[in-house]
Amino acid sequence: xxxxxxxxxxxxxxxxxxxxxxxxxxxxxxxxxxxxxxxxxxxxxxxxxxxxxxxxxxxxxxxxxxxxxxxxxxxxxxxxxxxxxxxxxxxxxxxxxxxxxxxxxxxxxxxxxxxxxxxxxxxxxxxxxxxxxxxxxxxxxxxxxxxxxxxxxxxxxxxxxxxxxxxxxxxxxxxxxxxxxxxxxxxxxxxxxxxxxxxxxxxxxxxxxxxxxxxxxxxxxxxxxxxxxxxxxxxxxxxxxxxxxxxxxxxxxxxxxxxxxxxxxxxxxxxxxxxxxxxxxxxxxxxxxxxxxxxxxxxxxxxxx
Amino acid sequence: xxxxxxxxxxxxxxxxxxxxxxxxxxxxxxxxxxxxxxxxxxxxxxxxxxxxxxxxxxxxxxxxxxxxxxxxxxxxxxxxxxxxxxxxxxxxxxxxxxxxxxxxxxxxxxxxxxxxxxxxxxxxxxxxxxxxxxxxxxxxxxxxxxxxxxxxxxxxxxxxxxxxxxxxxxxxxxxxxxxxxxxxxxxxxxxxxxxxxxxxxxxxxxxxxxxxxxxxxxxxxxxxxxxxxxxxxxxxxxxxxxxxxxxxxxxxxxxxxxxx
Numbered sequence: 001x002x003x004x005x006x007x008x009x010x011x012x013x014x015x016x017x018x019x020x021x022x023x024x025x026x027x028x029x030x031x032x033x034x035x036x037x038x039x040x041x042x043x044x045x046x047x048x049x050x051x052x053x054x055x056x057x058x059x060x061x062x063x064x065x066x067x068x069x070x071x072x073x074x075x076x077x078x079x080x081x082x083x084x085x086x087x088x089x090x091x092x093x094x095x096x097x098x099x100x101x102x103x104x105x106x107x108x109x110x111x112x113x114x115x116x117x118x119x120x121x122x123x124x125x126x127x128x129x130x131x132x133x134x135x136x137x138x139x140x141x142x143x144x145x146x147x148x149x150x151x152x153x154x155x156x157x158x159x160x161x162x163x164x165x166x167x168x169x170x171x172x173x174x175x176x177x178x179x180x181x182x183x184x185x186x187x188x189x190x191x192x193x194x195x196x197x198x199x200x201x202x203x204x205x206x207x208x209x210x211x212x213x214x215x216x217x218x219x220x221x222x223x224x225x226x227x228x229x230x231x232x233x234x235x236x237x238x239x240x241x242x243x244x245x246x247x248x249x250x251x252x253x254x255x256x257x258x259x260x261x262x263x264x265x266x267x268x269x270x271x272x273x274x275x276x277x278x279x280x281x282x283x284x285x286x287x288x289x290x291x292x293x294x295x296x297x298x299x300x301x302x303x304x305x
Numbered sequence: 306x307x308x309x310x311x312x313x314x315x316x317x318x319x320x321x322x323x324x325x326x327x328x329x330x331x332x333x334x335x336x337x338x339x340x341x342x343x344x345x346x347x348x349x350x351x352x353x354x355x356x357x358x359x360x361x362x363x364x365x366x367x368x369x370x371x372x373x374x375x376x377x378x379x380x381x382x383x384x385x386x387x388x389x390x391x392x393x394x395x396x397x398x399x400x401x402x403x404x405x406x407x408x409x410x411x412x413x414x415x416x417x418x419x420x421x422x423x424x425x426x427x428x429x430x431x432x433x434x435x436x437x438x439x440x441x442x443x444x445x446x447x448x449x450x451x452x453x454x455x456x457x458x459x460x461x462x463x464x465x466x467x468x469x470x471x472x473x474x475x476x477x478x479x480x481x482x483x484x485x486x487x488x489x490x491x492x493x494x495x496x497x498x499x500x501x502x503x504x505x506x507x508x509x510x511x512x513x514x515x516x517x518x519x520x521x522x523x524x525x526x527x528x529x530x531x532x533x534x535x536x537x538x539x540x541x542x543x544x545x546x547x548x549x550x551x552x553x554x555x556x557x558x559x560x561x562x563x564x565x
Contacts, residue, residue, distance in 0.1 A: 047398075050402045051401070051402060052398055052401050052402060052562075072404065075402060075403060075404040075405075076404040078402065079402070080398070080399060080402035082395045082398055082399065083395075084394060084395040086394050086395040086396040086398070086399045087396075088318065088322065090322070090325060090326070091318075091321075099314055099315075099318055100403075102310060102311065102314040103311050103314060103315070103400070103403050103404075103405055104403060104404065105307050105310070105311075105404070145399075155402075
């Protein structure tokens with residue numbers, strides 16, 4: 001059984017189509033990241049998955065259950081951590097945690113609160129009113145409120161937005177710890193480095209469409225695979241001449257020739273046939289930022305065509 | 306049993322929010338107290354309520370029931386504010402993602418609103434007692450007054466819900482309460498309607514607040530004469546209001562939050 005299955009989901013608000021035929025699956029025990037800019041449809045999808053909203057078309061399953069028809073069975077299995085922190089700032093952190101624990105029907109409330117407050121490094125602040133907390137502490141408290149109980153699928157909607165780098169790193173570690181505890185994390189973010197560092201799988205969403213889906217490595221490979229051929233410095237001019245004559249596009253810095261994956265093998269054999277001394281033949285590692293830019297370029301080109 | 310615990314937990318949260326917020330206490334409890342003191346000791350002597358010359362004592366006896374309902378009406382603004390705050394902060398979304406029966410979420414707001422309104426009403430009533438007001442009624446009548454207060458509180462709480470859910474911010478969420486206050490001012494709550502301008506008097510005599518206030522006054526003071534019709538009209542207004550506002554609230558809430 002998959003943790004999350006989304007098939008052909010669409011959602012429209014008035015004339016605005018926010019989600020267009022979304023398909024994705026999330027395995028149990030993995031971190032799936034939905035990556036996209038503001039307004040791409042991330043929160044709309046998370047609201048559907050978290051039983052807050054119904055899709056117009058398509059099907060959704062959470063651990064095999066329909067969030068709309070079987071919402072009462074789904075809700076004990078999920079936890080939602082929304083973009084905005086939602087607590088009573090005039091109450092203490094402990095009061096806020098107690099409220100959620102009571103609502104979740106947790107039997108041993110002190111033990112459950114002790115566990116999450118240790119996990120999120122909140123223990124010493126629990127007695128203080130939340131209005132005295134820093135931004136990072138507030139975010140950790142909000143996450144602690146979501147982690148109370150025994151939810152199996154945790155939805156984290158941009159949990160690190162507006163969080164300073166130190167707390168962001170701490171939140172990353174906590175998200176990984178959730179996954180390591182066997183739970184499934186559905187994360188949305190605008191941060192490429194976050195998706196790259198945490199995700200088992202990533203879906204790029206743009207204008208309500210998932211334009212790329214895969215592991216971080218697969219996505220990097222598919223979108224921007226380039227190769228670098230390094231030749232003997234004495235033979236740079238000859239190599240340039242050969243590539244130009246063969247109409248192979250390249251860029252080069254001194255003896256390093258950068259080529260697209262489609263033509264890299266042809267360029268390599270051409271050089272070897274002409275006895276050019278190839279010192280290195282390397283596949284370049286792309287970062288997600290370049291993937292993101294490439295996807296945007298591709299989509300913009302499609303739009304212009 | 307778990308549902309009752311959830312209802313208790315959420316209701317206690319909202320009551321506590323109200324009782325620990327200075328702005329709420331000032332507006333809903335202190336302000337009606339101040340108005341009661343002002344009307345009784347500054348204006349009361351000049352308002353003839355019992356046919357003869359006015360006095361602070363006779364005015365207090367006449368006006369206290371009206372002030373009690375006025376207190377509840379002021380409380381309804383904070384009912385709306387609390388719900389709106391939960392909606393705009395995303396707290397309602399968090400609650401809807403938890404394993405809680407849907408009715409408990411707004412039900413806790415309704416229950417908390419009634420509890421807070423009754424507490425505020427009690428506080429103003431105690432001030433009235435200190436000022437010299439005496440109940441001339443049986444225990445049964447007093448209990449009926451409490452029942453009437455609860456129906457009135459329920460009606461205005463249900464009226465507050467659609468405004469709280471639709472308003473963009475808390476400032477506009479409580480705006481409807483000014484209409485309630487205006488209806489109370491242009492009724493028999495604070496002075497008899499017979500001295501009002503003719504057109505205003507016709508309006509005052511036929512709008513819902515007048516029979517409700519008159520019935521409340523009768524229940525606390527058996528010496529006040531009142532036709533049965535007035536009580537029946539008050540009951541019809543209250544029941545009709547509760548039904549209409551409940552349907553309206555449910556429709557707005559369902560459109561926003563109930564996925565099926």
